[in-house]
Amino acid sequence: MDATDARLLQALTESPRASVLALAQRLGISRNTVQARLAGLEARGVLGSFERRIDPSALGYPLTAFVSVQLVQQRLAEVADALERVPEVVEVLGLSGEADLLCQVVARDADDLYRIAGQLLATDGVERTTTSLVMRRLVEHRLGPLLERISGM
Numbered sequence: 001m002d003a004t005d006a007r008l009l010q011a012l013t014e015s016p017r018a019s020v021l022a023l024a025q026r027l028g029i030s031r032n033t034v035q036a037r038l039a040g041l042e043a044r045g046v047l048g049s050f051e052r053r054i055d056p057s058a059l060g061y062p063l064t065a066f067v068s069v070q071l072v073q074q075r076l077a078e079v080a081d082a083l084e085r086v087p088e089v090v091e092v093l094g095l096s097g098e099a100d101l102l103c104q105v106v107a108r109d110a111d112d113l114y115r116i117a118g119q120l121l122a123t124d125g126v127e128r129t130t131t132s133l134v135m136r137r138l139v140e141h142r143l144g145p146l147l148e149r150i151s152g153m
Contacts, residue, residue, distance in 0.1 A: 003152050004029065004033075005037060005041060008034065009041070009046070011027060056090065061088070062108070062109075063106065063112070064105070064107075064133075065117075066102055067102070067103040067132075068130040070126075071101065071127055079123055079125040080101075086116065086120070089120075090106055091104040092104075117129060
C-alpha cells in the first residue's frame with residue numbers, strides 16, 4: 001500500500017460511485033493507472049464486499065447486538081459452520097481472552113433477538129453466550145483517518 005493507493009481509496013470512500021475517469025482526473029493520474037491499481041487492490045483483497053454498506057435497519061432489522069460465545073475448542077469449525085447458516089448473524093470474529101467468538105447479529109425486535117440468541121446457545125459445541133445490545137453507534141466504521149495517514153495528506 002503506497003500513498004497513491006491510499007489516495008485512490010480515500011477518493012472511493014468519498015465518492016464510491018465515481019468512474020475510473022473521474023478518479024483519474026481527481027488524482028491527477030492516468031485512467032490506465034487507476035484501472036490497474038483498482039484491479040491490484042481487488043486482487044489483494046483490499047476492497048471488501050459491497051454488503052458492508054447496506055444498513056440492516058433498511059431491511060427490517062433495526063436492532064444490532066453482539067453475542068460473545070464460549071465454545072468447546074475442538075468444535076470451532078463446526079460451530080462456525082452452524083453460525084454461518086443463521087441469516088441474522090452478519091459477522092463472526094475469533095477472539096483471544098475469555099470469549100472465543102464475537103458474533104454481530106441483527107434482529108427485527110427484542111423477541112426476535114431472544115429467538116436468535118437462543119438459537120446460538122442451542123448450537124452444538126456452544127457452552128455459553130452473553131448478549132449485549134447496541135444502544136447507539138458512536139463512531140461509524142471508518143478507515144479515512146488511516147488512509148490520510150498513509151497518503152500523507
